[in-house]
Amino acid sequence: MKxxxxxxxxxxxxxxxxxxxxxxxxxxxxxxxxxxxSSLIDGKDVMPSDKIEWLELQKDYEIEVLRFELENNKSARxxxxxxxxxxxxxxxxxxxxxxxxxxxxxxxxxxxxxxEIVDREIYFHLLGIVEGAILLSIFNYYFGSSKGxxxxxxQIFK
Numbered sequence: 693m694k695x696x697x698x699x700x701x702x703x704x705x706x707x708x709x710x711x712x713x714x715x716x717x718x719x720x721x722x723x724x725x726x727x728x729x730s731s732l733i734d735g736k737d738v739m740p741s742d743k744i745e746w747l748e749l750q751k752d753y754e755i756e757v758l759r760f761e762l763e764n765n766k767s768a769r770x771x772x773x774x775x776x777x778x779x780x781x782x783x784x785x786x787x788x789x790x791x792x793x794x795x796x797x798x799x800x801x802x803x804x805x806x807x808e809i810v811d812r813e814i815y816f817h818l819l820g821i822v823e824g825a826i827l828l829s830i831f832n833y834y835f836g837s838s839k840g841x842x843x844x845x846x847q848i849f850k
Contacts, residue, residue, distance in 0.1 A: 697725035700756075702749045709742055723757050726750065768833070786834045793826040 698718030706714040713732045
């Protein structure tokens with residue numbers, strides 16, 4: 693469960709320096725809260741030392757969010773490996789989702805290339821959904837490179 697922004701180190705800093713900003717973003721979570729706080733602070737007259745401190749806090753907060761996301765990805769991949777090791781069988785759900793995603797993607801592209809498209813705007817929205825949700829998300833989760841994730845984990849946890 694994510695901490696509320698007011699319960700973070702950044703929230704404590706905002707409480708002392710910009711309590712009105714903390715009142716606005718205090719109950720939010722995640723990087724969006726930080727972005728809103730940054731926008732609110734940008735409109736204020738800020739001392740240079742406070743600006744430097746804010747930028748350092750921003751960097752630390754982004755690293756904390758990335759660490760959380762990496763841990764989440766790592767546990768999801770470990771779950772996949774654990775299921776395969778526990779059952780001694782391949783993960784048929786993985787291959788089923790992959791094949792269904794591939795069929796939907798190929799069908800969408802085929803329709804765009806070889807049939808008459810009645811409403812181009814709707815087709816391009818569907819193509820974007822297929823690219824974002826199926827090709828990028830599903831395939832990256834199941835078939836993406838673990839080496840890149842391992843390298844990122846090493847860099848962040850140094």
